[in-house]
Amino acid sequence: MTRKLIAIDLDGTTLNAQSLITKRTETVLKKVVSAGNVVSIATGRPYRMSSQFYQQLALTSPMVNFNGALVHLPNQQWPFEKEHSIKREIAFSILEKKQELKLDFVAAENRQSFYVDQIEGVEPHFFAADKILTTNLFKNLSSNPTSLLLKTKHEYASQTSEKLMSEFKDEIDVRTWGGPNAILEVVPKGVQKAMGVDIIAQSLKIPQKDVIAFGDEHNDVELIDYAGWGVVMKNGTDQLKSYANDITEKTNDEDGLADYLEKYLAL
Structure with missing residues (x-):
């Protein structure tokens, strides 16, 4: 065979x-x-x-x-x-526009760790962790992440994706996760x-x-x-x-x- x-x-x-x-x-x-x-x-x-x-x-x-x-x-x-990785500056730029993009949280991750912009309202199971640690906050992100996870509401998901894709069109692709939560995953272009x-x-x-x-x-x-x-x-x-x-x-x-x-x- x-x-x-x-x-x-x-x-x-x-x-x-x-x-x-x-x-x-x-x-x-x-x-x-x-x-x-x-x-x-x-x-x-x-x-x-x-x-x-x-x-x-x-x-x-x-x-x-x-x-x-x-x-x-x-x-x-x-x-x-x-x-492949995403420029760290893109992560911080998305975080700055968090309200305008109607995001509940912004998280960045690489092979071993994740960083999230806030602890309140973030379910640890998203990050396979028992609890979200204060040391994993976004300000500690010192290298380029492999992926960004953005949580929004279903009604905003496609509009938010479009905004991100038009702003950073040569650098990122945005994927939606299936399932009950409206999660957008940002990966390097292509x-x-x-x-x-x-x-x-x-x-x-x-x-x-x-x-x-x-x-x-x-x-x-x-x-x-x-x-x-x-x-x-x-x-x-x-x-x-x-x-x-x-x-x-x-x-x-x-x-x-x-x-x-x-x-x-x-x-």
Whole structure:
């Protein structure tokens, strides 16, 4: 069997509604790896909010974080590592216009840490922390961040995105997170998951036609489009489904990914 690179999104795809990888999905993904394939996580989450899944699946493959802004081999030196960042000045400029942009909070993060402009009203789970520390305030941001997270209200999200994109059009892209909160993620211009997965495929000498990708949201568009075989979850957005080679029969809450891979790879 030809070795495949299987790129998996986390939220809404590999994770169930409780944001967990079920025992069944874990078992199937481990089988996929023992059959000689490579499973690689490609997520919008920072590494500190996805490392537990990397460990649970006992992966040794490179992974993509921040929607492509960081491609790395966790806890190791890797010659293909790539990290993109946003100018620190852009973060401070957005913070200055916080009220005009109708933002509830502004956060900046990189591989290991996050900085937020205020502690009140910020839910620690956004940053996978038990509590938000006063030392993590924005004024301590001394280097260029990998990504910015902005919280707003659903009714302002598209207007705020447009304002940011027109003001910093050559430097940033703005992505929306799916889910109950209106979170805008600001990444360096042109950065998306497919770029990161392509670096991984090239490093492993796996041709593009042997890349299988799974996703559910608009931040997966380029990835699903890039993959030799792009699979969208049954619970995925209609926009994304228009790029799919196939759609799973079951949702992320019914082990749809595991179910699909088991049949597709005849495990």
